[in-house]
Amino acid sequence: MTSAASAREAPKKTLPGTQSQSDKPNGPEATRAALIAAALDLFGARGFEATSTREIAGRAGANIASIAYHFGGKEGLRQACAEAVRTQLGAIAAAAFADTKAEIEAAPDPEMAASLLEAIMGRFIRTALVSPQTQRFVPFVLREISGPSPVLELLYREVMEPTHKRLCMLWGAATGQPGESENVRLSVFALVGQAIYFRIGSEIVTRRMQWKNYTAVEADRIAQTVCANLRASIANQNATLTRKEKP
Amino acid sequence: MTSAASAREAPKKTLPGTQSQSDKPNGPEATRAALIAAALDLFGARGFEATSTREIAGRAGANIASIAYHFGGKEGLRQACAEAVRTQLGAIAAAAFADTKAEIEAAPDPEMAASLLEAIMGRFIRTALVSPQTQRFVPFVLREISGPSPVLELLYREVMEPTHKRLCMLWGAATGQPGESENVRLSVFALVGQAIYFRIGSEIVTRRMQWKNYTAVEADRIAQTVCANLRASIANQNATLTRKEKP
């Protein structure tokens, strides 16, 4: 075997015995977690290709070979990061939707649906802009969604699409439109797009706003702005639709 | 000199004689242009570090050393790309503002300002989402604004900030607020954020909308959605402010 032909198969996790040693401060699970945390930081800050395995191992306090051992290679570590993100991102989405599951499924009236949307978006923005654990993996996600990739596929299917669909249900209920109509889907994208942009373009926003960075105060102002737009857009679609229905 | 200590000074552009040979199919200017075009594509598609100089030269039909000769190195090529983007991005912004300079400076009334904003955003969205030359450098820009960088600095100062300020003037005129107030600046960011997200998240949007890609038709629907939000938001801020002023 001279050159490539490698891409060796996954190292098969295969925990020994039980998982009793998983949470030991120096156990193998701690090494895995440290490698993923370091890789998330570095992949997000500098990009996948720009990050060397030595740097990851160094920051994680692990040996270089441990990457190949635990994840099969650098690419495997990237996918492990993606799954870690899926878990955390799902948790954030779940937190944003907290205590709303029942109301959503109860076919809420328009005003109720709008209030739920407002509460959910407000919580999402405040979390996504300032939470340290969020700031850790958001840059990683932003780099992964730039183009088609297995990571994007996973995150879209497991987190983004389900979340978007739930927001569409609410938007539809708030404006009296079918939740899967083209207009609703686009409106929800325009809504979350505002929130996402304030995260993506933070370097630009903070310059223009003369902010040092995002704290709870700035996140609050942004949430107010987006939620005001949300209210205005829903009111506008309600007015337009009723005008169409009974001219 | 053992390790680095390099970062050699710029190779001094030094155009030969006149620019009479610039447009010759094999002239030196053609090599420069081909290298920048190839680098823009590859930097955007895969990132700066993930792109090798050999690949750039290969796609441009030039030799590897020509990068060092014309731009002083890979980093110089990146900055040349940034300046090329500044030119094209400035042209797009100028086109979006076309024929509005006079009206803007004429202190337009609220309805006129709102109409101008709508026209400008509509043109910007339709151009940014489908124009082939735009699609060429937008991914490059998105990668550069992820973190602080000289490229971001240039683009922000030369294009983004001036454009944002002009939009803020219009928004202020449309809603009767000071053009540099915090609320106006944030509202304009929320507005352009929608447009930017539809470009950044095209992989996600097209999946959810079951579109193959963006054509003039899809860009039109997106522009309609964003412009409707723009109208609704301005109307809402007008109503809120007048209610505050005379209770």
Added chain:
DNA sequence: ATGATTTAATCAAACGATTGATTAAATTTG
């Protein structure tokens, strides 16, 4: 239980391949 054996995990060291950069000669251009 206790000694023998296997397994999981980590380490330092080194691998071949590729990177950006550099050189000097060859070629083109005016």
Added chain:
DNA sequence: CAAATTTAATCAATCGTTTGATTAAATCAT
């Protein structure tokens, strides 16, 4: 010819990966 430009070849450095040795814990045999 002389200057500008392109070419092929080579450089040291770094890349991701692999190797063989080592340690400690788990499993087995008796």
